[in-house]
Amino acid sequence: xxxxxxxxxxxxxxxxxxxxxxxxxxxxxxxxxxxxxxxxxxxxxxxxxxxxxxxxxxxxxxxxxxxxxxxxxxxxxxxxxxxxxxxxxxxxxxxxxxxxxxxxxxxxxxxxxxxxxxxxxxxxxxxxxxxxxxxxxxxxxxxxxxxxxxxxxxxxxxxxxxxxxxxxxxxxxxxxxxxxxxxxxxxxxxxxxxxxxxxxxxxxxxxxxxxxxxxxxxxxxxxxxxxxxxxxxxxxxxxxxxxxxxxxxxxxxxxxxxxxxxxxxxxxxxxxxxxxxxxxxxxxxxxxxxxxxxxxxxxxxxxxxxxxxxxxxxxxxxxxxxxxxxxxxxxxxxxxxxxxxxxxxxxxxxxxxxxxxxxxxxxxxxxxxxxxxxxxxxxxxxxxxxxxxxxxxxxxxxxxxxxxxxxxxxxxxxxxxxxxxxxxxxxxxxxxxxxxxxxxxxxxxx
Amino acid sequence: xxxxxxxxxxxxxxxxxxxxxxxxxxxxxxxxxxxxxxxxxxxxxxxxxxxxxxxxxxxxxxxxxxxxxxxxxxxxxxxxxxxxxxxxxxxxxxxxxxxxxxxxxxxxxxxxxxxxxxxxxxxxxxxxxxxxxxxxxxxxxxxxxxxxxxxxxxxxxxxxxxxxxxxxxxxxxxxxxxxxxxxxxxxxxxxxxxxxxxxxxxxxxxxxxxxxxxxxxxxxxxxxxxxxxxxxxxxxxxxxxxxxxxxxxxxxxxxxxxxxxxxxxxxxxxxxxxxxxxxxxxxxxxxxxxxxxxxxxxxxxxxxxxxxxxxxxxxxxxxxxxxxxxxxxxxxxxxxxxxxxxxxxxxxxxxxxxxxxxxxxxxxxxxxxxxxxxxxxxxxxxxxxxxxxxxxxxxxxxxxxxxxxxxxxxxxxxxxxxxxxxxxxxxxxxxxxxxxxxxxxxxxxxxxxxxxxx
Numbered sequence: 001x002x003x004x005x006x007x008x009x010x011x012x013x014x015x016x017x018x019x020x021x022x023x024x025x026x027x028x029x030x031x032x033x034x035x036x037x038x039x040x041x042x043x044x045x046x047x048x049x050x051x052x053x054x055x056x057x058x059x060x061x062x063x064x065x066x067x068x069x070x071x072x073x074x075x076x077x078x079x080x081x082x083x084x085x086x087x088x089x090x091x092x093x094x095x096x097x098x099x100x101x102x103x104x105x106x107x108x109x110x111x112x113x114x115x116x117x118x119x120x121x122x123x124x125x126x127x128x129x130x131x132x133x134x135x136x137x138x139x140x141x142x143x144x145x146x147x148x149x150x151x152x153x154x155x156x157x158x159x160x161x162x163x164x165x166x167x168x169x170x171x172x173x174x175x176x177x178x179x180x181x182x183x184x185x186x187x188x189x190x191x192x193x194x195x196x197x198x199x200x201x202x203x204x205x206x207x208x209x210x211x212x213x214x215x216x217x218x219x220x221x222x223x224x225x226x227x228x229x230x231x232x233x234x235x236x237x238x239x240x241x242x243x244x245x246x247x248x249x250x251x252x253x254x255x256x257x258x259x260x261x262x263x264x265x266x267x268x269x270x271x272x273x274x275x276x277x278x279x280x281x282x283x284x285x286x287x288x289x290x291x292x293x294x295x296x297x298x299x300x301x302x303x304x305x306x307x308x309x310x311x312x313x314x315x316x317x318x319x320x321x322x323x324x325x326x327x328x329x330x331x332x333x334x335x336x337x338x339x340x341x342x343x344x345x346x347x348x349x350x351x352x353x354x355x356x357x358x359x360x361x362x363x364x365x366x367x368x369x370x371x372x373x374x375x376x377x378x379x380x381x382x383x384x385x386x387x388x389x390x391x392x393x394x395x396x397x398x399x400x401x402x403x404x405x406x407x408x409x410x411x412x413x414x415x416x417x418x419x420x421x422x423x424x425x426x427x428x429x430x431x432x433x434x435x436x437x438x439x440x441x442x443x444x445x446x
Numbered sequence: 447x448x449x450x451x452x453x454x455x456x457x458x459x460x461x462x463x464x465x466x467x468x469x470x471x472x473x474x475x476x477x478x479x480x481x482x483x484x485x486x487x488x489x490x491x492x493x494x495x496x497x498x499x500x501x502x503x504x505x506x507x508x509x510x511x512x513x514x515x516x517x518x519x520x521x522x523x524x525x526x527x528x529x530x531x532x533x534x535x536x537x538x539x540x541x542x543x544x545x546x547x548x549x550x551x552x553x554x555x556x557x558x559x560x561x562x563x564x565x566x567x568x569x570x571x572x573x574x575x576x577x578x579x580x581x582x583x584x585x586x587x588x589x590x591x592x593x594x595x596x597x598x599x600x601x602x603x604x605x606x607x608x609x610x611x612x613x614x615x616x617x618x619x620x621x622x623x624x625x626x627x628x629x630x631x632x633x634x635x636x637x638x639x640x641x642x643x644x645x646x647x648x649x650x651x652x653x654x655x656x657x658x659x660x661x662x663x664x665x666x667x668x669x670x671x672x673x674x675x676x677x678x679x680x681x682x683x684x685x686x687x688x689x690x691x692x693x694x695x696x697x698x699x700x701x702x703x704x705x706x707x708x709x710x711x712x713x714x715x716x717x718x719x720x721x722x723x724x725x726x727x728x729x730x731x732x733x734x735x736x737x738x739x740x741x742x743x744x745x746x747x748x749x750x751x752x753x754x755x756x757x758x759x760x761x762x763x764x765x766x767x768x769x770x771x772x773x774x775x776x777x778x779x780x781x782x783x784x785x786x787x788x789x790x791x792x793x794x795x796x797x798x799x800x801x802x803x804x805x806x807x808x809x810x811x812x813x814x815x816x817x818x819x820x821x822x823x824x825x826x827x828x829x830x831x832x833x834x835x836x837x838x839x840x841x842x843x844x845x846x847x848x849x850x851x852x853x854x855x856x857x858x859x860x861x862x863x864x865x866x867x868x869x870x871x872x873x874x875x876x877x878x879x880x881x882x883x884x885x886x887x888x889x890x891x892x893x894x895x896x897x898x899x900x
Contacts, residue, residue: 380549
C-alpha cells in the first residue's frame with residue numbers, strides 16, 4: 001500500500017483548458033454547483049469571529065487560521081524570523097516541553113501546523129471530534145505560551161540551515177530566489193523568506209518573542225472552521241483558544257511596491273537542463289481588473305495542456321515537460337511569474353519563443369473561443385476546491401484574507417461570467433507589454 | 447531531495463465510521479464500497495461519497511514499467527503520455543478540452559506495477575468521462591509526429607526529475623543495486639539511452655498487449671450509486687471486446703541477498719549530503735500473512751514523525767541529524783523495501799549516521815518494541831485512515847492501487863483490523879528476518895568533486 005518505489009510519475013499535462021478543438025462551449029448548464037457550502041458567521045462572546053461550515057459526515061474538525069503579518073514583518077537585517085517561529089510554536093508550550101507537547105499531539109492524533117508566508121502567519125488544526133477539547137488546549141498553549149527552549153530552538157535552526165544549504169545548489173530554488181530579489185530589490189518581499197545562513201544563525205529567542213508578541217493578536221486574526229461542530233460549541237472554543245491573545249497586533253507598515261522588471265540574470269551552473277524563470281508586471285487582489293487578469297493568465301500560460309505557452313513550447317515542439325505562467329499576489333504588490341526547463345542548448349530559443357508568445361498575446365488579446373473556455377474552466381472547477389474539510393477551510397480563510405466577503409462563493413460565477421474579450425485584451429496589454437525579468441540557471445551560453 | 451519524506455504514509459481511510467473511531471471497534475475502510483465485473487472482464491469498484499456533487503473516475507491498467515520489455519525501459523510511461531494524443535474518434539486534445547470546459551481536473555501517472563488515468567468532474571459528467579476513457583482504451587491513434595515530439599517531452603521530464611537532481615540519481619543507483627533480479631531496479635521513466643530509441647511500434651505493442659478491459663480496473667468514487675455506475679459502465683466500457691489476454695504478471699523473485707552493498711554519488715552540485723538505506727523485504731503482495739503489516743507498524747515506530755525512534759534519537763537527543771526517518775514501502779507486487787534516511791547536522795559524517803542506523807536496529811533486535819510504542823503507532827495509523835476518508839480521491843487511489851496490484855476489496859477494507867492485530871512479537875520477528883545488513887544497500891550522497899559528468 002505504501003509506495004516508496006512506486007514513486008508515481010505524474011503526467012505533466014495538468015489541469016488545463018484545451019487549445020485545440022472545435023466544440024462549442026456552454027457555460028451555464030455545465031457549471032458545477034459548488035458543494036452546498038453554507039457558511040455561518042460565528043462571533044464568540046469575546047468578539048472573535050470565524051466562518052463555519054458544519055458537516056458531520058466525517059468525525060473531525062478542521063480549522064484554518066491566519067494572522068495578517070508574515071515574513072514581511074521580519075526585522076530588515078534578520079530575515080527568517082517568521083519562518084523559524086512557524087517551526088517552533090509546536091515545540092513546547094506552557095508546562096509541556098517539546099517532547100511532552102509532541103507526545104500529547106500524538107496520543108490524541110491531533111495535527112497542528114504553522115506556516116509563514118510573506119503577508120500572513122498561518123496555522124491549521126485537525127482533530128477527531130472526541131479530542132476537540134485537548135486540541136483546543138494544545139493550540140492555545142502553542143499560540144499563547146510557546147517556550148522556545150534551547151534544544152528545540154537549536155534543532156529547528158539546524159533544520160532550516162539544512163534546507164537553505166540544500167537550496168543553495170538546487171537550480172529551481174536558485175532561480176526563484178534570484179527572481180524575487182531582482183523584482184523587489186529594496187522591499188521586504190525581496191528578502192529570502194527562510195533567511196540566509198548568516199541571518200538564521202543570528203536569530204535570537206528575543207527576535208522570536210518580539211515577532212510573536214507583535215503579530216499573534218486578535219485584530220489581525222482570520223479563522224475558518226469545517227466539520228462536526230456547531231456554532232455554540234465553536235464560539236466557546238474560539239474564546240478558549242484565542243481569547244487570551246492581545247487585542248491588537250503591532251505591525252510595521254509594509255509599503256506598496258512596483259516590481260523592478262528590467263533585469264536579466266544568468267546563474268552559471270553545470271547542469272544538463274537550464275531552468276528559466278521570468279517575471280513581469282502583476283496585479284493585486286483588490287485591483288478591479290483582478291478577475292480579467294486571472295482569465296488572461298490562464299489563457300496565456302495557466303496550468304497545462306491548452307494554454308498558449310503549453311501548446312507552443314510542449315505540444316508543438318516538445319521543448320519542455322512543463323511550462324506555465326501565473327499570478328503571484330501579495331498584499332502590497334503583484335507579479336506575473338512564469339517558467340520552464342529545457343535542454344541547455346535550446347534555452348535561448350525557448351526564451352525567444354516565450355517572449356514572442358507573450359508579446360503576441362499582449363497585442364492581440366484572446367479569441368472569443370479562448371475566453372469562453374477559460375471562463376468555463378474557472379467557473380466549473382471551483383467546486384473541486386470544496387471536496388474535503390481541510391480544503392474548504394483553506395478556501396474560506398483565503399476569501400477572508402482577500403476581503404472578498406462572505407457571499408463571494410455565490411457571486412464569483414457572475415464576476416467571471418461578465419469578463420469580455422475587451423477586458424482581457426486591456427489587461428493583457430497592461431500586464432504583458434512591459435519589460436520582464438529573465439533568470440537563467442544553467443550552463444553558460446556558448 | 448534528501449529532506450523530503452522518503453516514505454509516504456499508508457493512506458487508508460474509512461469515512462463512514464462511527465464517531466468514536468479510536469477506542470471503538472477497529473474501523474473498516476469505506477464499508478459501503480462495492481465491486482462487480484462486466485462481461486468483458488473489466489473490474490469495477492464503486493465508493494459512494496455523497497457530500498459533494500463530484501465524482502472521481504479512474505481507470506487503472508495492470509501494466510507498469512515492470513512490464514517494459516527488456517531494452518525498452520520507459521515505454522509504459524511513454525504510452526501514458528501518448529494516450530493524450532487522440533483516437534480514431536477524437537482529435538488530440540479534445541478530451542482535455544472537454545474536461546476543462548466542464549471545470550474538471552484530469553491527469554495520469556505510471557508506476558512500476560500500474561498505469562492510471564483519472565478525472566474529477568461534476569457527477570453529471572461521469573458518463574462523458576466513461577465515453578472518452580473507453581474510447582481511448584480501444585481506439586488510440588499514434589502517429590510518428592506525435593512520437594517524435596512527445597519523446598522529447600519525456601526526455602525533458604527525465605532531465606527535470608533525475609538528471610538535474612543528484613539525489614534522484616543516487617536513488618536510481620540504490621534501486622539498481624537493491625533489485626538484482628527483478629524489474630524494479632530500472633527506473634519507471636526509463637534509462638535515458640533507451641528512452642531515446644522508443645518508437646511507435648514499441649508503444650503500440652505495449653498498448654495492444656495490455657490496454658484491454660480484462661486487464662483494467664475502473665474505480666468511481668463520489669456522488670454516485672453502484673446501480674448508476676453499472677448502467678453507465680455497461681453502455682460504454684461494456685461495449686468493448688477483450689482485445690488481448692495479458693500474460694500472468696510475473697515478478698521474478700530476488701535471490702537471497704548475501705552482500706551488504708554501498709553506493710556513493712559524489713557531485714559538486716550536492717550542497718547538503720545525505721545517507722539512505724533500503725533493505726529488501728517482502729511486500730503486501732507476496733509476504734506471509736501479517737508480515738507486511740508488522741513491517742508497516744515497525745516503520746511507523748522507527749521512523750514515523752517526531753515521536754519516532756529515528757527522530758528522537760538522531761535529531762533530538764544526539765543532535766546528529768537535521769532530519770531522519772524510516773518507513774516501509776510494501777505496495778509492490780514483487781518485493782518491497784524498508785527505508786531509512788538521515789541528513790547530517792553540523793559536521794556529522796554520513797558514516798556516523800549509518801552506524802546509528804545499525805545501532806537503532808541492534809537495539810530493536812535486542813529489546814523489541816514497547817507496548818506503549820506499539821499502541822501509539824497503531825492508533826496513529828488507524829486515525830490517519832479516518833482523516834484520509836475525508837477525500838474521495840484518496841479513497842479511489844487506495845482501492846485502485848490495491849486492486850491493480852492483485853489485491854481485493856477486503857484487503858483494503860480490513861487493513862485497520864490487520865494493523866490492530868500486529869503484536870510486539872510479530873514486529874520483532876519481522877525485524878530479525880529482514881533488517882539484516884546483508885539485505886541492504888546504503889547510499890551516500892556527497893558533495894565531493896565528481897568528474898563533471900552530468
